Amino acid sequence: MAACGLDFGTSNTTLGIGSGGVPSLVPLEGAHRTLPSAIFFAPGRDAEIGRAAIEAYVEGTPGRLMRALKSVLGSALVEESTPVGRERIRFRDVIARYLTAVKARAEAETGLSLDAVVHGRPVHFVDDDPAADRKAEDTLRQIAESIGFRHVRFQFEPIAAALDYERTVTGEEIALIADIGGGTSDFSIVRLSPERHRREDRADDILANDGVRIGGTDFDRTLSLGAVMPLLGLGSPMKRGDLAVPNAYFHDLATWSSINRLYNAKTLREIDEVVRDAARPDLVTRLRRVVEAERGHSLAMAVEGAKIATSDSGQGQVDLGWVEPDLSAGVDRPRLAAHTEDLARRMAQRIGRCLDQAGLTADRIDALFLTGGSTGLPHVRAALTASVPGARVVDGDTFGSVGLGLTLEAARLA
Structure with missing residues (x-):
């Protein structure tokens, strides 16, 4: 086999x-x-x-x-x-x-x-x-x-x-394993050692297991909604001043798994009606260009690229020149953290739940093992390490x- x-x-x-x-x-x-x-x-x-x-x-x-x-x-x-x-x-x-x-x-x-x-x-x-x-x-x-x-x-x-x-x-040590992936953040507290590694049944060594459906794509989505979608009309008023432009289009466009829902004639007709009734039709026209050209994934990849660049160098840029000449959205670490700090906080809360489940205090954790792409985001890393401040950090x-x-x-x- x-x-x-x-x-x-x-x-x-x-x-x-x-x-x-x-x-x-x-x-x-x-x-x-x-x-x-x-x-x-x-x-x-x-x-x-x-x-x-x-x-x-x-x-x-x-x-x-x-x-x-x-x-x-x-x-x-x-x-x-x-x-x-x-x-x-x-x-x-x-x-x-x-x-x-x-x-x-x-x-x-x-x-x-x-x-x-x-x-x-x-x-x-x-x-x-x-x-x-x-x-x-x-x-x-x-x-x-x-x-x-x-x-x-x-x-x-x-x-x-x-x-x-x-x-x-x-x-022998007790390790907190943090796996921050594209779609979920998962945490386990495990007792490890060279001798235990040879055992087939490790059930007794798993002290806690928890997770939350938050990952890298959620950071992309939240950053897109906060920094990019307002340039396409999100939050802008309709001519009837007590109403805002419908936000469902922007949420679908910012969510990897929902982008393709927008690519149909019915949605384009609806957006045309929004353009007609919007107080800022120029902004919503940008939205229509993205949907009509079926370039939602291009937009999402540009946001993801800006997030990674910001994590690595402190600044990133979402180039939207293909939507409208000279249009772009700048991102820096403070802005990225401001848009996504709630996600990082919710991740760290799960570590607290794991410690409670294991019946341990934070000082009992010997090592924090980090894996997954989003562990590279500075404010995410800071939130995780602050939860177990005495632990040795292992990448x-x-x-x-x-x-x-x-x-x-x-x-x-x-």
């Missing part, structure tokens, strides 16, 4: 296999070990995935781009269909097509026929809704089985990250720790 660890993330996907007890991530796109969780459907062509999907969209190839595919799990949207050319495809079948391509690439790269998988999953697909959470896992299991995995197991993503980190520890493989941990567990199935 050939087993793999599969981290199907909101933003990126990895797949790993173990050889001689050493886990490694399989290159899924050229030399890249990470594959953007994106798929592009173009008329008359096979679907593109990953970077190639994004490039096809950016280059203006006619078709439909979908990103943040994982975010529909646990919602009613997963059973709904979306128009792709002349057909309609259910979102769960879109996920299946994407994961089929991932599996095929890994098998071609390794020469193995993969029939077993340890799938990563967030602590909560859906906050405070156990039934929806179970349904999300069941859906992902069904998809995995439908694409050829005969043996499917799940592991919490922060636990997988803990297994990766545990390979480096030299003595994991930002996009690979979860996949490597899942692969370690998968090796036990082989």
Whole structure:
């Protein structure tokens, strides 16, 4: 039986296999070990995935781009269909097509026929809704089985990250694992040691597990609504002064999984009516240009890029010159923090819940292990470290720790 660890993330996907007890991530796109969780459907062509999907969209190839595919799990949207050319495809079948391509690439790269998988999953697909959470896992299991995995197991993503980190520890310690991904933030408190690492049953070492459906795409969405969408008319008045421009269009446009909902003739007609009745029709006309050109994902990627640039260098720019000459939105760290500080605060609150669940005080945590792209945001990192101020901060493989941990567990199935 050939087993793999599969981290199907909101933003990126990895797949790993173990050889001689050493886990490694399989290159899924050229030399890249990470594959953007994106798929592009173009008329008359096979679907593109990953970077190639994004490039096809950016280059203006006619078709439909979908990103943040994982975010529909646990919602009613997963059973709904979306128009792709002349057909309609259910979102769960879109996920299946994407994961089929991932599996095929890994098998071609390794020469193995993969029939077993340890799938990563967030602590909560859906906050405070156990039934929806179970349904999300069941859906992902069904998809995995439908694409050829005969043996499917799940592991919490922060636990997988803990297994990766545990390979480096030299003595016993209690670690808080923070996995801040594209769609969720997950936390686990785990007792680790070289001796415990050899055990198959680690249930007694997991002291707490919690999470919240907040991740990198939520930071993108909130930043977009705060810094960019007002330039397209969000919050501006209608001619009837006690009303504002309807905000639903802007919320869909700022949310990766909802962007494609706007691309239809009915929405364009509605926006035309808003333009007619708006006190600032020039602003809403910008919104119409984005929707008519089906460039919502271009806008979302520009916001994401500005967020990353701001995190790295202190400043970023959302270039909107393609909407209107010389139009742009500047972002700096104080502005990014102002728009998204509530998200960071809610993440840190989950750490408090984890400590309560484990029956521990913050000073009992020896190490804070950080993984996931959003741990690079300075105000997020500050909120997390302030929750356990005495802990040693360890930076994991930002996009690979979860996949490597899942692969370690998968090796036990082989």
